[in-house]
Amino acid sequence: MSQVDLPAADAVASAAKRILDSIKDDPQFAEFRAASLEYSDDWQCFTGFPxxxxxxxxxxxxxxxxxxxxxxxxxxxVFEATRDDEAAEVAIAVPVDEMTHAMLAQSQLLARIAARTGAVIIHQTDQEHTDYRANGYTHNCYRLAWGEPPARYWLDHEEVNRRRAVLAGLYESIGMGRSGREHSLDFAGASA
Structure with missing residues (x-):
């Protein structure tokens, strides 16, 4: 984790609202949204959305x-306030992080929107934090910006781990090892 002090939650909330509004006001936002949601055919992660x-x-x-x-x-x-990539990788809930991947896959649209709005979009897999917890820094910033985050998606890290263990057991029962990272199916003679 970065050694930079995180900015006050109310300052982050105010900036995040401004940034979000500018992204939504961009002339290519509708196209970006449609492209991100169309990405759904490739949303095959076994441990994110499920x-x-x-x-x-x-x-x-x-x-x-x-x-x-x-x-x-x-x-x-957070990046705007700190100019530090690592500090900006605040804790995000797993399902929300998974959705950002679908959004980041629209790289040219997002890059153009970011350039026009002046927002620096931060995401680097080896620095991301999916250990979100209610009453933590991210939760406090979010709450000050938009109210209480929907608990359906903003799941605490421990609950995500518990649910992933449940999923792993179910996947194992049908031959999917390591939560979909391997399987024992050879597809010989199998039909759809």
């Missing part, structure tokens, strides 16, 4: 897109 109880891609995609935007705005606000 930790959401009764996950449903069609019902959850749009609200989770909003949460991903808010997470990116919070990170951009």
């Amino acid at each position: 930790v959401v109880a009764q996950w449903n891609l069609e019902a959850d995609a749009a609200p989770l897109f909003e949460e991903g935007l808010r997470a990116l705005a919070l990170k951009a606000a």
Whole structure:
């Protein structure tokens, strides 16, 4: 973790709201949103979205897109205040982080929007923190900006780990090892 002191939560909240509004006001925002949500055919992560109880891609995609935007705005606000990539990688809940990946996959659109708005979009896998906890720094910043985050998506780290263990057991029961990172299926003679 960075040695830079994190800015006050109220300052981050104010900046994050401004950044989010400028992103949404961008002329290519609708295109960016549509492209991010269209990415759904490739949303095959076994341990990100499936930790959401009764996950449903069609019902959850749009609200989770909003949460991903808010997470990116919070990170951009921390970066704006600190100019430190590592400090800006504040703790994000796993399902929200997974949605940011779908958004970041629209790299050219997001880069153009960021350039026009002046926002610096932060995300680096080896520095990210998915150990979000209620009443932690990210939660406090979020709450001051937009109110209480939806608990459906902003799951505490320990609860995510518990749910991942449940999923891992279920995946194992059908031959999917290491939560989908390997399997014992050879597909010989298998039909759809």
